[in-house]
Amino acid sequence: GESVGLHLPTLSVQEGDNSIINCAYSNSASDYFIWYKQESGKGPQFIIDIRSNMDKRQGQRVTVLLNKTVKHLSLQIAATQPGDSAVYFCAETSGGGADGLTFGKGTHLIIQP
Amino acid sequence: KAGVTQTPRYLIKTRGQQVTLSCSPISGHRSVSWYQQTPGQGLQFLFEYFSETQRNKGNFPGRFSGRQFSNSRSEMNVSTLELGDSALYLCASSLVRGYNEQFFGPGTRLTVL
Numbered sequence: 001g002e003s004v005g006l007h008l009p010t011l012s013v014q015e016g017d018n019s020i021i022n023c024a025y026s027n028s029a030s031d032y033f034i035w036y037k038q039e040s041g042k043g044p045q046f047i048i049d050i051r052s053n054m055d056k057r058q059g060q061r062v063t064v065l066l067n068k069t070v071k072h073l074s075l076q077i078a079a080t081q082p083g084d085s086a087v088y089f090c091a092e093t094s095g096g097g098a099d100g101l102t103f104g105k106g107t108h109l110i111i112q113p
Numbered sequence: 114k115a116g117v118t119q120t121p122r123y124l125i126k127t128r129g130q131q132v133t134l135s136c137s138p139i140s141g142h143r144s145v146s147w148y149q150q151t152p153g154q155g156l157q158f159l160f161e162y163f164s165e166t167q168r169n170k171g172n173f174p175g176r177f178s179g180r181q182f183s184n185s186r187s188e189m190n191v192s193t194l195e196l197g198d199s200a201l202y203l204c205a206s207s208l209v210r211g212y213n214e215q216f217f218g219p220g221t222r223l224t225v226l
Contacts, residue, residue, distance in 0.1 A: 034212055043117075043203050043217030044156070089156060093212065100158035100169045101148075101212060 008087060012110040019077040023090030023104045026071060030092040034101070035064060035075045039086045047075070047088075077109075085111045115139065117206050117218035125224045131192040134221045138185050138206030144168075145187040146215065147179060150201040159202075162187055163210050191223075199225045 013019045025033070031052040036044035050057045050064045050073075057064050063076040073090050090104040118137045126132050138145050146169075147159040158171040162181035179189040185206070191198055201222050207215040 032212070041219070043205070043219055045217065046213060046215060049213045091156075091212070100161065100171050102158070103156035105155045 008106050008108045010108045010110060012112055013080050014112050015080060015082060017080055019075075019080045019084070019109055021075045021077075021088050021107045021109065023073040023075075023107075024071060025073060025090070025092045025102075025104070027092060027094065027102065028071065029094040030102075031095070032093050033064070033066060033073050034091045035062075035073075036089045036091060037084075037086045038089065038106075044089060080109075080111055082111050082113070085109060117204055117216055119202075119204050119218040119221050121221060122219065123222045123224075125226060126194050127226050128194055128196060130194050131190065132194060132223060133188050133190045134202055134204075134223070136187045136189075136204030136206070136218060138187070138204075139216055142206035142208050142216075143185050144207045144210050144215075145181055145185065146205045146207075147187070147189050148203040148205070149173075150203060150220070151197075151199070156203075159189065161210070168210065194225045196225050199223060 034049045035047040037047050038044045048059045048062050048064050050066050055066050061078045065074045087106045087108050089106045091101040093099045093101050120135045144163045146161040150156045160179050161169040165181045176192045181187045201220040203217055203220045205215045205217040
């Protein structure tokens with residue numbers, strides 16, 4: 001598969017446990033945030049997004065939390081499954097989503113059986 | 114429905130050459146964005162095209178350029194290739210401008226020798 005980062009932080013969790021992946025951003029003007037999942041050999045896949053006027057948003061088995069005070073974003077995955085094994089990226093943009101995306105470095109999530 | 118296709122999938126060039134990469138968006142999608150992914154810098158936004166016009170550009174030198182045709186297909190060109198241009202180049206398409214409905218292709222792996 002593709003090597004997307006030689007020094008990615010790694011998070012190893014047991015199958016069935018909840019996973020929490022964190023992301024810090026620096027631009028206080030950022031108002032739209034996205035989490036992507038990238039499996040080996042594939043392009044990124046949109047998971048969930050959140051606008052700055054919200055602090056929490058839930059999807060299917062995923063929840064994104066936004067703390068604008070400390071410029072922190074997290075992705076929670078409930079009941080982690082083997083198919084969740086991938087690299088997860090956060091991305092931010094400003095201008096209501098009209099500007100280009102800035103990506104975080106990514107976290108490699110490894111699922112232990 | 115076919116996904117985003119990128120050609121070629123793999124490419125080897127030497128320093129100083131130029132290269133053109135192609136992206137065919139999902140049928141009906143009018144917005145195409147390009148990204149560069151490297152182990153060192155991670156994912157970086159290159160540019161976005163919508164209705165044949167460049168709408169956004171990331172922080173890349175003028176050697177990187179692109180265009181979009183009337184059928185929404187897009188090409189990006191890199192002139193005077195440098196070793197550091199070795200990367201996975203990803204294309205993503207969406208129906209309208211915005212990132213929450215963006216679908217990525219598998220990428221073109223460019224190696225510069």
